[in-house]
Amino acid sequence: MSFYQIIINVGVSASISCRCFIYNSRITYYLHEQEQLERKKARYGEIMRNKIALVHKEAEEKRAMIEAKRGEEVLKVQEMAAKYRATGTTPKKTIGCF
Secondary structure, X not given: OOHHHHHHHHHHHHHHHXXXXXXXXXXXXXXXXXXXXXXXXXXXXXXXXXXXXXXXXXXXXXHHHHHHHHHXXXXXXXXXXXXXXXXXXXXXXXXXXX
């Protein structure tokens, strides 16, 4: 082999190794970005699950408050009905539009 053939061969192998390095660097960068995206996705997923749980908890609390209020109203109506039955009178309030 001549001197020039050695330089050309070294240049080709350096070029190939440089291409491999660039290709490997791109793959590594791509995988790193994918890992970051997966971490973000997991973090935001956890945040959304927490928000959903909070909304469900608030809905349950409101539902319980409404049921308690409705129960109080029913109890009040039953007490008034028992009072009117005991006295034998009718309620004085009537529908105002007639």
